[in-house]
Amino acid sequence: MDARQRLREARRIVVKVGTSTLAHDTGMLNLYRIDHLLRELADLMNEGREIILVSSGAIAAGLSKLGLAKKPDSIPEKQAVAAIGQGVLMHIYEKFFAEYGKTIGQVLLTKENAVRHHQYRHSRDALLALLAMGAVPVINENDAVAVDEIKIGDNDNLSAMVATLVDADALIILSDIEGLYTANPATHPDARLIHEVEEITPEVIEMAGGAGSSLGTGGMATKLQAAQVAMSAGVNMVIASGSEEGALRRILQGEEVGTVFAARESHLRVRKSWLAFGKRLQGDLVVDAGCVKALEGGSSLLAAGIKAVDGDFEAGSTVRVLAEDNREIARGIVNYNTEDLRRLIGHRTEDFEHLVAGAVHEEVIHRDNMVLMV
Numbered sequence: 001m002d003a004r005q006r007l008r009e010a011r012r013i014v015v016k017v018g019t020s021t022l023a024h025d026t027g028m029l030n031l032y033r034i035d036h037l038l039r040e041l042a043d044l045m046n047e048g049r050e051i052i053l054v055s056s057g058a059i060a061a062g063l064s065k066l067g068l069a070k071k072p073d074s075i076p077e078k079q080a081v082a083a084i085g086q087g088v089l090m091h092i093y094e095k096f097f098a099e100y101g102k103t104i105g106q107v108l109l110t111k112e113n114a115v116r117h118h119q120y121r122h123s124r125d126a127l128l129a130l131l132a133m134g135a136v137p138v139i140n141e142n143d144a145v146a147v148d149e150i151k152i153g154d155n156d157n158l159s160a161m162v163a164t165l166v167d168a169d170a171l172i173i174l175s176d177i178e179g180l181y182t183a184n185p186a187t188h189p190d191a192r193l194i195h196e197v198e199e200i201t202p203e204v205i206e207m208a209g210g211a212g213s214s215l216g217t218g219g220m221a222t223k224l225q226a227a228q229v230a231m232s233a234g235v236n237m238v239i240a241s242g243s244e245e246g247a248l249r250r251i252l253q254g255e256e257v258g259t260v261f262a263a264r265e266s267h268l269r270v271r272k273s274w275l276a277f278g279k280r281l282q283g284d285l286v287v288d289a290g291c292v293k294a295l296e297g298g299s300s301l302l303a304a305g306i307k308a309v310d311g312d313f314e315a316g317s318t319v320r321v322l323a324e325d326n327r328e329i330a331r332g333i334v335n336y337n338t339e340d341l342r343r344l345i346g347h348r349t350e351d352f353e354h355l356v357a358g359a360v361h362e363e364v365i366h367r368d369n370m371v372l373m374v
């Protein structure tokens with residue numbers, strides 16, 4: 001069955017809506033569009049589908065509430081604007097969805113919620129419980145607290161992470177553009193819309209440019225990262241215009257709307273495949289042949305197999321695991337910082353207590369926090 005056909009049967013759907021769709025060019029919220037979008041979502045639920053809404057727009061809503069023309073420069077001020085705007089957004093969602101008889105539940109996530117195994121389980125359970133109650137989880141990144149390595153940074157990647165977290169059948173990203181074009185139409189007026197992408201090749205990545213407006217984050221580049229994650233996790237993804245009324249319904253009827261990214265049949269062995277393509281790779285661990293074998297067999301990464309540590313990272317960073325011939329074996333969240341790790345190289349767990357300053361973990365990378373790349 002092709003991807004468009006499978007969309008007709010999609011039952012659990014993650015819909016991501018970007019700032020460029022939620023706000024006017026003036027920066028003020030586009031209430032007309034939000035209302036229509038929510039009505040369409042409510043009706044899809046009445047049809048028997050489950051909807052998870054990943055909504056951007058907190059910063060835009062905060063700016064317009066405060067009467068500011070542009071994002072502040074300092075991080076704490078950006079966090080404060082997002083905190084104010086998130087409340088404004090939820091107030092509107094609560095009000096509009098209630099008119100269509102729907103209940104919502106706010107879930108604010110960070111990267112940690114999906115990569116740490118216990119948090120991953122808790123986030124997943126909470127989202128599934130909301131769906132079981134017939135509610136719409138409304139998700140955003142927890143911008144008020146997420147900085148640096150715990151930040152995903154854009155809601156395209158967040159929506160792909162959520163789609164894998166809840167085992168969605170489809171991810172639909174609504175933007176201010178009809179889909180992926182052969183080049184950024186803002187700078188290439190002759191660019192053509194691509195209807196279907198089967199694989200994210202370097203040529204496809206080459207087509208993607210940055211955000212089209214000062215409100216958007218990441219542009220097409222982050223949407224392709226999301227596609228890579230979704231496809232490898234077995235989730236069909238569509239990019240379509242959020243301003244076209246009825247687009248969602250038409251997509252879910254299998255019509256040729258926007259760009260569809262076809263899910264791969266055989267997907268990564270670990271569900272948290274989005275980790276594999278996360279942006280912030282902060283170092284490399286080179287491991288010996290025995291360790292490569294153990295990892296391929298499903299083991300955690302232990303210090304005994306590490307030959308070298310490159311980079312300068314903190315515990316909780318995402319790093320690559322390389323074989324001695326430089327082949328990439330895995331990516332994962334490391335439990336130690338560079339300094340501690342260099343001291344642990346080649347040592348057994350019994351010796352760790354004397355070697356590290358902070359908390360002792362048996363694994364350098366736990367298997368639950370690791371994605372095999374081979």
Ligand SMILES: Nc1ncnc2c1ncn2[C@@H]1O[C@H](COP(=O)(O)OP(=O)(O)O)[C@@H](O)[C@H]1O
Nearest residue numbers: 018019020175181183184209211212216217219
């Ligand atoms: N190849 C491309 N095809 C389509 N749009 C592109 C491409 N390259 C860059 N873009 C830009 O990406 C923008 C959409 O991303 P963004 O501004 O981040 O919106 P959103 O708020 O929906 O995430 C488009 O308006 C367009 O200017």
Ligand SMILES: N[C@@H](CCC(=O)OP(=O)(O)O)C(=O)O
Nearest residue numbers: 019056057058059154155217
């Ligand atoms: N979390 C931020 C949005 C980040 C983001 O990715 O924005 P967008 O490119 O508009 O989807 C906010 O709510 O303002």
